[in-house]
Amino acid sequence: MSEPVLSIRDLHVSFPTATVVQGVSFDVMPGEIVGVVGESGSGKSMTARSVLRLLPKSARLGGSIRFRGQEVLDMSPADIRAMRGALVSMVFQDPMTSFNPVLRIGDQIAEAMTLHGQKDRKTLSDRVASLLASVGIGNPKARARAYPHEFSGGMRQRALTAMAVANGPALLIADEPTTALDVTVQDQILQLMRDLNATSGTAILLITHNIAVVASLCRRLIVMYAGRVVEDGPTDEVLTAPRHPYTWSLLQSVPRLDRATGRLVAIKGQPPDPAEPLAGCKFHPRCPWVEERCTRDEPPLEDGVRCWVRPAL
Amino acid sequence: MTPLVRVTQLTKQFAKTRAVDGVSFDIAPGETLGLVGESGSGKSTLGRAVVGLLPATSGESIVDGQNVGTLRGSARKALWRHAQMVFQDPYSSLNPKMTVRDALAEPLRNFGIARGAEADKLIRETIEACGLPASALPRYPREFSGGQRQRIGIARALIVRPNFIVADEPVSALDVSIQAQIINLLQDLKSEFGLTYLFIAHDLAVIRHVSDRVAVMYRGKLVETAPAATLYATPRHPYTQLLLRSVPVPDPKAEIERRRNVTGAEVTNAEATDNGCPFAARCPMAKFPTCSDKAPELSAKASDHLVACHFA
Numbered sequence: 001m002s003e004p005v006l007s008i009r010d011l012h013v014s015f016p017t018a019t020v021v022q023g024v025s026f027d028v029m030p031g032e033i034v035g036v037v038g039e040s041g042s043g044k045s046m047t048a049r050s051v052l053r054l055l056p057k058s059a060r061l062g063g064s065i066r067f068r069g070q071e072v073l074d075m076s077p078a079d080i081r082a083m084r085g086a087l088v089s090m091v092f093q094d095p096m097t098s099f100n101p102v103l104r105i106g107d108q109i110a111e112a113m114t115l116h117g118q119k120d121r122k123t124l125s126d127r128v129a130s131l132l133a134s135v136g137i138g139n140p141k142a143r144a145r146a147y148p149h150e151f152s153g154g155m156r157q158r159a160l161t162a163m164a165v166a167n168g169p170a171l172l173i174a175d176e177p178t179t180a181l182d183v184t185v186q187d188q189i190l191q192l193m194r195d196l197n198a199t200s201g202t203a204i205l206l207i208t209h210n211i212a213v214v215a216s217l218c219r220r221l222i223v224m225y226a227g228r229v230v231e232d233g234p235t236d237e238v239l240t241a242p243r244h245p246y247t248w249s250l251l252q253s254v255p256r257l258d259r260a261t262g263r264l265v266a267i268k269g270q271p272p273d274p275a276e277p278l279a280g281c282k283f284h285p286r287c288p289w290v291e292e293r294c295t296r297d298e299p300p301l302e303d304g305v306r307c308w309v310r311p312a313l
Numbered sequence: 314m315t316p317l318v319r320v321t322q323l324t325k326q327f328a329k330t331r332a333v334d335g336v337s338f339d340i341a342p343g344e345t346l347g348l349v350g351e352s353g354s355g356k357s358t359l360g361r362a363v364v365g366l367l368p369a370t371s372g373e374s375i376v377d378g379q380n381v382g383t384l385r386g387s388a389r390k391a392l393w394r395h396a397q398m399v400f401q402d403p404y405s406s407l408n409p410k411m412t413v414r415d416a417l418a419e420p421l422r423n424f425g426i427a428r429g430a431e432a433d434k435l436i437r438e439t440i441e442a443c444g445l446p447a448s449a450l451p452r453y454p455r456e457f458s459g460g461q462r463q464r465i466g467i468a469r470a471l472i473v474r475p476n477f478i479v480a481d482e483p484v485s486a487l488d489v490s491i492q493a494q495i496i497n498l499l500q501d502l503k504s505e506f507g508l509t510y511l512f513i514a515h516d517l518a519v520i521r522h523v524s525d526r527v528a529v530m531y532r533g534k535l536v537e538t539a540p541a542a543t544l545y546a547t548p549r550h551p552y553t554q555l556l557l558r559s560v561p562v563p564d565p566k567a568e569i570e571r572r573r574n575v576t577g578a579e580v581t582n583a584e585a586t587d588n589g590c591p592f593a594a595r596c597p598m599a600k601f602p603t604c605s606d607k608a609p610e611l612s613a614k615a616s617d618h619l620v621a622c623h624f625a
Contacts, residue, residue: 039488136579182351183517187559187575209489215568216561236565251563253493255522258562258571260542263500264522266493270458286490 005030005068005170005203006051006088012062013046013055013227018274021046022227023063025301028171033197033204035214035235037250038224041271047224048173048207052090053080068170086116089164093176095156099148106132106144109163116167131162135192154185158192165196172196175207190216211250215239223247226272226282232304241313243305246283248313281308317342317477317509318363323372325355325362332358334533334591335372337611342476345503345510347524347541349517349556355533360479360513364396365389376477394424397475401482403466407454413440413465414450417472424473435472442505443468444498460491464498471502479511484519496523517560521545526617529553532591535611539618549614549625552592590623598624 004027013021021043028034038044049055051065051072065072067088075083084090092098099108109131110124118124125144132140135158148156157177164172174193178186194217196202206218214221214235221238223231223246231244242248252265269286272278281287284294289311299308316339325333332355340346350356361367363374365381374381377395384392400406407416417436421427427435437447443464454462463483470478480499484492500523502508514520520527521541528538529550537550548554558575562568582601585594589605596604603623611621 039490182515183559184351184555184579187561188579190561191575210561211489212561212563212568215563215565216572239563239565250489253490254563255496255518256562257518257521257545257557257560258564258567261522264493264497266497267490268494270460270491271488 002030003069004028004066005032006205007066007069008047008051008064009066010063011047011050011065012060013043013050014060014062015056015058020227020274021050023301024224024227024229025063026222026229026232028203028205030170031197031201031203032220033193033206033218034220034222035206035208035218036222036224037208037211037214039209039271041226041274042224043227044207044224045175048090048175048205051171051173051205052084052088054090082116085112085164085169086167087169088171088173089167089169090173090175091157091160091164091177093179095153095160095180096148098160099156101148104145104147105151105159106146109144109159109166112163112166127166131166132159135159135162136188137162152185153181154188157181157185157189161189161192161196165200165202168200169202171203171205173205173207176209177206178213179208179210186213193217211239211254223250226278227274228282228306229301230283230306232301243310243313244283244307245287245289245309245311245313249286249288281306314341316340317344317377318511319375320363321373321375323359323362323374324370325358325367326370331533333362333369336530336533336535337372338528338535338538340477340509340511342509343503343507344525345512345523347520347527348511348513348530349515349520349527350530351515351556353532354530356513356515356530357481359530360398360481360511363511364398364477364479365392366398390424393475394426394473395475396477396479397470397473399463399467399470399478399480399483401486403459403462404454406466407462407469409454412451412453413445413468416454416465416469417450420469420473426473439468439472440465442502443471444494458491459487460494463487463495467495467498467502471506474506476507477509477511479513481513482515483512485514485516492519499523517556529556534591534608534621535619536592536621537619538611539615543615543618549618549620550592550622551596551598551625555595555597590621598622600624 006028009025011024024047036044106128109128128144129140137143178189218235221235222229225246231247249267255261267286272282280295281299284290289309291309294308299306318340321337323336348356362369369382421432445464484495512523524541527541527544528535531552537553548557580595580597582594582599584601584605586605590608593599593604609621609623611619614620
């Protein structure tokens with residue numbers, strides 16, 4: 001078995017008022033697509049941003065993040081810069097704010113390559129055109145001269161993806177890459193990621209709130225709740241036979257497109273406030289199977305599930 | 314049965330853009346009409362024009378027998394006792410300086426519905442019907458989570474006991490686990506208070522779940538309307554078919570099956586014009602010049618299944 005491209009162990013992210021990621025551990029293997037699902041405040045984006053050290057200054061990091069065996073949390077700022085964009089790159093939710101509005105799209109993609117050593121102008125412009133073509137943008141030579149506002153949302157997300165893979169990274173982190181897009185465009189971007197993964201073997205860490213997007217793209221699914229991993233397993237097993245009450249509830253609470261759904265099973269209450277300590281399992285106030293020990297001790301993540309009760313679901 | 318809402322050839326023009334272009338539909342009393350479309354399709358503009366929050370450029374909207382566009386002064390105000398709106402973002406639609414009690418008391422006072430002890434009783438009944446305790450009343454919107462704020466937004470629409478509510482993306486700003494609470498609440502209130510909804514959303518699964526009938530909007534026009542079960546089982550407009558094919562489903566087997574049917578490549582027809590079908594430029598079934606010459610009218614392909622397509 002090969003070495004993981006990314007290995008996260010016991011990651012903690014805390015701010016002066018609250019701890020938002022607590023004890024997160026998982027690996028991403030070369031060429032693997034891993035989906036991390038969670039609601040706002042689950043810590044999924046903070047986990048992803050930790051890998052590139054893209055956190056606010058007030059954040060304190062603990063634990064270990066190894067990229068190809070190298071400890072990211074010990075890297076110097078120069079090492080981090082060398083890694084960002086070249087070995088690990090990131091696609092964000094909003095492609096409009098990810099581009100500089102006053103620079104041409106092609107120049108911005110070229111800059112990503114210049115920063116990592118490629119200086120020849122002709123090579124750069126050819127490479128930009130082939131990147132844009134590879135993400136499905138027609139007439140790439142001319143399109144490279146366009147400004148971000150001249151692109152539609154879907155085209156901007158394609159261009160951003162082209163920029164992210166410009167240096168052939170080993171790992172692409174995609175944080176809600178399709179959330180701001182219409183469904184027809186979302187489907188194209190998912191296909192684009194699938195193709196990238198198949199042709200270049202880039203591993204993808206996909207962060208999303210949308211379980212169906214994970215079902216479409218990822219073979220492995222990690223469910224986060226209140227800063228913890230609560231379930232981790234192969235996507236088809238987690239979706240067809242969820243083992244954590246939160247995962248089960250989440251699946252029951254979403255109406256289905258492919259069949260009529262009866263009354264939705266709503267999860268009562270709301271996620272815990274990270275600033276207010278809560279004893280025991282973080283899901284216990286909303287859990288239908290809560291037992292006494294759930295309110296007292298936090299269950300460990302064992303065998304891919306963080307639950308004391310493990311009800312038959 | 315007389316429809317509660319009848320919209321005829323409604324058009325709303327902003328500068329050069331027709332955000333809503335000759336839209337007609339009825340909503341029967343007690344029915345939920347789901348209006349679905351992508352961003353920029355004009356669905357929110359249509360929702361606002363139906364209840365008169367935006368003046369229509371032409372065409373008319375009749376709610377409960379009253380022509381929304383011609384109402385002025387007290388008659389217009391009276392309309393809003395019967396027709397209310399629930400918005401996507403309950404934070405920006407609630408006054409941050411008003412307590413929940415004040416926010417709910419204001420419409421009662423404005424419409425002269427109740428005051429004093431009677432108003433208090435109505436306020437308490439309404440907030441409890443929306444799933445919040447009476448202890449929420451002296452608090453401010455900022456003290457509540459998104460889902461709770463949406464409950465307050467719904468209570469504020471409900472307090473005048475309307476019979477028609479336009480709900481514009483009422484759950485799309487909420488987390489998945491909270492969406493179900495609000496969808497269930499809207500359905501409970503519908504049966505408890507005999508409401509009729511125009512439910513606007515971009516989420517096709519949510520629309521299927523809440524709607525009796527669904528209208529699909531594209532670039533300002535309705536392209537297809539049908540009972541929900543019919544529309545999802547046998548979509549006839551190429552745009553509706555594309556939309557339904559594009560949505561991933563949270564079931565690995567079904568998802569593999571879906572992807573098998575997706576062609577992937579996006580169609581681009583250069584022959585399309587502004588005078589023709591709004592979907593002609595992206596339509597895999599388009600034939601030219603038919604589809605560029607004339608925009609197809611919404612017409613019945615089956616008794617309750619209307620499609621605007623020359624070839625469907």
